[in-house]
Amino acid sequence: MALLEVNNLDVRFAVRGGDLQALQSISFSLDKGERLGLVGESGAGKSVAAFSILKLIAQPGYIAGGEVLFEGRNLSAMSERELRQIRGNRIAMIFQDPMMTLNPVLTVGTQMVEALKAHRRISTRAARDIALKKLQKVSIPSPDKRLDQYPHELSGGMRQRVIIAIALLLDPDIIIADEPTTALDVTIQAEIMALLLALCEQDNVALMLITHDLGLVSQVTQRMLVMYSGRIIEQGPTKEIINDAQHxxxxxxxxxxxxxxxxxxxxxxxxxxxxxxxxxxxxxxxxxxxxxxxxxxxxxxxxxxxxxxxxxxxxxxxxxxxxxxxxxxxxx
Amino acid sequence: MTVQSAPLVDIRQLEKRFDLSGSFLEQLQFRNGRFTRHQEYVHAINGVDLQVHRGEALCVVGESGCGKSTVARTIMGLLTPSGGEVHYDGERIDQLNGREVLPYRRKMQMIFQNPYASLNPRMTIQQTLEEPVCFHHPAWSKAEVRDQVQDVMQSVGIDPDWGVRYAHEFSGGQRQRISIARALAVDPEFIVADEPISALDVSIQAQVLNLLMDAQESRGLTYLFITHDLAVVEHFGTRVAVMYLGTVCELADTKTLFASPRHPYTQALLSAIPRLEDDRPNHIRLHGEVSTPVNLPSGCVFHERCPYANERCKQEVPRLIGSDTGGQVACHAVQEGRL
Known part of the structure; x- marks a missing residue:
């Protein structure tokens, strides 16, 4: 059984004058430790697909049909309470803009401890130790100092490292990365991507990489989906698609x-x-x-x-x- | 590269600093029982020499904050240089007053990155395109202006009947075509394009790039093309200038640069582009991140991240000197033959 299975997922946005079909019958699966790329231009529905896996689409969006199975359990039928056990814990997300995802008025350490304590019954000190270990893992220089810094004191690349550390905090099975390096410069992008890959491989974490950069997908992923207007028009092994695209x-x-x-x-x-x-x-x-x-x-x-x-x-x-x-x- | 005697645009030892410290009172600081005046500058460009020759497309690449847009804006006269000179066709233009610079404004036009921000939302496309034509040709009749605008709209693939529409009615690609049309409307010789395709989707990027190349061919344009996308440079540029923290670290023909990059930063930059051909990221890892242009490192601006840096690099600023491959490199290691 695949770790994550999406079957005929339909997502719509209820707007004046009828529903907009953002996703139409999306089906794909993700195995443990697999790296999957989701490619398409802006507006193709890549991000909606990622968000709807965790039922994170806000009003007026809603899931109109289909199911998302995580270890055989249907996420789209779960209550918010049950979902919170999965979100961040088993399936983590990394977003495009690190400045938008970090809370500007809390230190890095506070945010990491908060996430840990929300999911586990541990003391603040133990949580801080875990946070420190994760920061060391993403090779941030002087991690103990970073714990007490605010996001604005860090550079773009460093912030994205913090985000990766937070995503890895609870040892998830899947990381969904929505354009994780688009806001970064090429040399930093290469470094961050290499880091993310190494960490996923090390812990056998499945990675779902959403991007518009075909070069990145071809280097990083094993399988890829190509989306257009809310539909998957082509999916299969990355190498085969890049070398001999059919659609x-x-x-x-x-x-x-x-x-x-x-x-x-x-x-x-x-x-x-x-x-x-x-x-x-x-x-x-x-x-x-x-x-x-x-x-x-x-x-x-x-x-x-x-x-x-x-x-x-x-x-x-x-x-x-x-x-x-x-x-x-x-x-x- | 063909040898041309006089470059169209020639910038010499260009410098641009931005004052961060605010007013005099804001500059005062009280420290150790004394008031001191504290001034801070962003050193955006530090002594850049570039020549753009007629008919070529000179690409300026670098990461964000390296001063590439500042170079573009300073050449266009949108910013006043803090030092150095800008020459256009043999004339020095950075000290001219508003009226004297007018003829140059017609010859030099700019295309901006974000077509959502660079078009006036309250003007129709027709008005947007007519405005520069009327301004630079006050003697033209209405019909002449309209003809000119129609021609230019056709040449960028925008139906002249759409002139009555507003910018928000167009897609990103079409908007960028319109801003290109606006630049072309006054028949310029020289176009500065500041990241003209980075806000666009992949399939639209190709359309706009083709349009820029067609315009170059049919109108004999000269481009200064600012971008961070090296794949675009390889395709589009005649020559490339690689910038890092406000200085040019390598300048060479596109082919030469991509075949044999000499400067360690260029090498790292080239190896960092994800390409379709290779399977695995195989890039040169740079340590640390770009330092801020506020506190410039001494010596070579790149020495903190450079794997080949030695004592000399930390103290002495390298100068742009011709290398054996025909390009110019500013690197002590290359000049000493260590690299």
Whole structure:
């Protein structure tokens, strides 16, 4: 059994003039110690997916259907009280902006002790010791001093280290990292990512990495999901997708990267932009931008087909697979 | 690189400090029974020399706080330099008064990072684009202005019929096209683009980058391109200047720089980009973090994080000197042959 299983999750936002479908039938799973990447452009629903796992979406958002199973228990049916036993304790989150997630008026130590005491019956002194150990683990210089400092006294990279230390505080099974390094500079980003990876590997923690950076996903994760307009359009082993993307959108995203083009030449570009949630077109949401669009695409959302180990939702891909099956190996 | 006699833009020993200490009374401090005056500066740029040649795209890269935007703004005259000179086409422009600088303003235009903030929300696109044209060509008739605006809208792929709309009705990519159109509307020669694509999504970045390259080709533009994204630089730039804490540490042709970076900071920076090809992060680890530009380290600004630093680096500021690969590097270790 997978550690985390998301089945046909539907998330909607109730707004004036009807519901907006933020997530449509999202299904994926995460094994113990696995590293999963969630890729997509802004507005694709990556963060909503992460938040709804822990039922953290606020009004007017609500879970309209589907289930989230953590060790076989349905998180979406749990009470707030039960959920609090899971949040932060078994499943921890790391957010994009470390300044927004740390409380500016409490010292780092107070915040860490607070989190520990909320979940465990321990003395403040014991909690401080654990906090200190975790800060040492994320290799912050002079950790004992940091415990009594306020977030504003730390640099961006250091704050993100503190956040990682807090996420690891209760020895979680899963860390959900929502764009953990986007706010940081490249050299710091590389360092923080290496640290996060090493720590996850060491404790066999599963990592769900949400990012728009395909380079990062390709380096860090074992499997990846590509999201577009609230749907997963492609999922499978990261290497297979990066080397041979099936969905036209994923292909476009990869080919549009400057490093894929020849210097000085025009880059491949996907025309148009992602529709807003209120204007998702019928059928495949990508069809207005797709070079392979047919009438079928305009009417119904394609089912997933398997190509290698990759699941893709695209009529063009399923056609290609059919052709291959019909005429195997035409020798010249 | 082709040898050109006169650079289009030439900045010499440019310096910019920002005063942090506030008014005189705020500067006074009472310590050990005495009043002392305490002044603090952010040393944003410290003696930068750069030449931008006609028709090239000079990219300036560096991490946040390294002074790349300050360089851009100082060249544009949005900030007054604390020291040094800015020359445009042979003329010194940093000391001109408002009226004298006008002709240069038409030739030099700027594109900003965030198209959500750089377009006036209360003006229609037509008004936004007409404003610079009317301002720089007061003698033009209404029809001429309208024609010019229509041309420029078409050239960036915005339907001229959308002119009646407001900025909030457009997506991020379209807004950035509009701000590019605004820069192009007065037929400039030189464009400073300050992180023009970093606020955009991946698939939109390619569209805007293509547009900038097309404009360069069709109008013979010269770019100063500020970015932190090295993959973009590799694709777009003719030459690259790498900045660290307000100084240029390496300057070279794009190809040379990416093939054989010499400065230890450039090497670390290049190795830190996550690429699709390799499987594992394999970067050069730098110790510590960027020091603040308030208390600049003595000697080489990079010495605190540099694995090759020695006594000389801690004391003596390295100068930008030509290296064997054809670029220029400011590093004692490279110059002494230790690296």
């Amino acid at each position: 036209p959108y994923t292909q476009g995203l990869i080919n549009a990267l400057p490093q894929m083009g020849e210097p000085g030449r025009r880059l491949y570009q996907i025309p148009g932009s992602m529709p807003s949630l209120s204007r998702i077109p019928p059928g495949c949401p990508f069809h207005p931008r797709c070079p392979f669009v047919t009438d079928e695409c305009r009417q119904t959302m394609p089912e997933y087909v398997q190509s290698g180990n990759v699941d893709v939702a695209c009529y063009e891909v399923s056609k290609l697979i059919e052709q291959e099956n019909r005429a195997p190996e035409v020798t010249p």
